Amino acid sequence: MSLSCNIRLRRRWWFRFVFPGIVFGLLCYGTWAYCHKLCYDQIYKQLHHRSIAIGLICVVCFLDAIVVFIWCQMVIWVGPGTQPHVAPYLILPTVSKEGADDEGSQDVSMEYDAVIPPSCYQCDPHGYPIWCSPCQSLKTERTHHSSELGHCVPRFDHYCLWVGTVIGRDNYRLFIQFVAYFSSLLLLMWLPICVYIRDITQRHRGHGPPLNVNVILTLALAIFGWLMNTSTLAATVFYMGQNQTSLEAIMDSKRKKFGTRKIFCYYSVPNKSRFVVEFDRKEFHAFWSKKTVLANLKDFMGSNMLMWIIPLGKPYTFHCRTELSDSGNHLLPSGQRVTLGEILGPYEERFSDYTIQAIEDKIAKGNYLTTLRAFGDEIGPKR
Template structure:
């Protein structure tokens, strides 16, 4: 009889830094071996190319500083982002009766609720997805992190190599990290290959042993370059489609989860909400914009200069929730755009058209009337 074990190991707070520390150690070792054993001892002292050696040392050390600085930004400063707390949508009138000191009779007190957007991801009954740990609605493309204790906007993946989750805020630094790291390793292994023939010939003529650190650095640099370049290429590929890495996995037919997506859509023509379901075979570009350039801007930001400059701040927004993240009551009607700010996600024109086509053909799960749809958000 086969026993099935489902063991969940919780990462300690320090454990996520083990692999990054190993990577940092290899980076420091490779930099030392490259600068001292190759550039100084070989290129400068034996091959007499001092200007080339100094130039390579400066470039490699500069890129080292840039890579480490970006890592500190992603992990210790910016982070993946925190989805603002979103109160329940105004699907049905939400009231409670409370006894006040000024009035002996029951008074109707209206809780804060958010005017539902035109389209949102829902369950088969048309109700939005609720995150119990956060006591908040879970917005599109957001996923809860048990490690961090909150929902991550536009959750991409957990990167064990840098020890943090990649989300909406630190996605651009992550792409910059892979790009600069790939460039650093490319310079290292290409320059080693350029001088390796002269170095081996010099050692053969002088009957001296070769330094193993140079060849070990060459192996590490080639392996690391292939790995970081493949990550960079996959990031660019998914950005062009406006997909996260997690969405690409969920859309894959090789996986058993994420078999459908359900949206609750308000039809202005019918003055009614329709619950529409998409099967896995219908998964396409739910979030893709009209052009590839627009998709890349959605991930990297509107300022193209900042795509290359490895310095940036997290998205700023105004969140109407208290520090502890408990449900709030303000007595006013708010829209989702006011709460989410730059974290708001928009479905592609293709998806909206596909939803309307399903409605026109009568291919929907349910209909409902939301109380908030009659409120003018303006």
């Protein structure tokens, strides 16, 4: 059993780099054919447009380096991100780890490994949060477990076969930049070929060298790749404008296959109780959308718009208010529990005002599954 599992894992690790290797090989081939067979042999030597040829070679090589640099960041240096371990929410009163006291009674303890439940979280029909068995951790909103990486990825978008990694919260902006710069590179390849192909063929009729077959093949590959990249970029930007991941958009379009409901546990301040509310996927469509398209784009790409075009990314780094002990207890020095926001840091997903209003409207109409009281609501703040 363990041997077959190890073989499967090794195969997955090896398979991850097959398609990126093909893309890198075609990129090297296309660059060679474009720079040598078109720019140097035809534009520089035959047509004598030397400054144009040198400029095209320099720009294409520069974009090649940018694309490879972004890929290294996206796959090797940054990655999609890893959700921090989240202990169970403090919903039920817990028993002291030291057991019963001298009289045999059990006291409610504040020294149990648990987190104050946030005001709203995704749950099952009974109000209990979603648990990830492989990670032994709660799965927070928009987080999905990656079997390829072996851990939960915050804001899981999709697994890109051509890149060879999962796209998540940390490397999402790098993925957009990768597709955008790659599209620009391919455009710069096929467009000059189309511009000069007439001059080259006319010169061939006057006993000049013919258009090299490698240039023709590069033209076909560049157009095909450009169409794929631009369509991917357009779809992704459209999803970002709605504050949706690619996975959420796919699940939303295939409701019958992926289920038809989302369930949330919401703490109502006036009622001092939690309500379990159910939504179908049509209602859930805009749950993460902010007030404007620009706000949605900033939620994915970052608030600094200059960094949208600068191909430099790094994983989120943050420090909690407390040092977590080796045992995993999330305790402040005073004994106060930490909140989910203090554990997740920048990985915390916040519901939109539309979402909160929709939940409160259902509660006001009595349209909820059940109610419950969480012990953690009485001892700490909720975020």
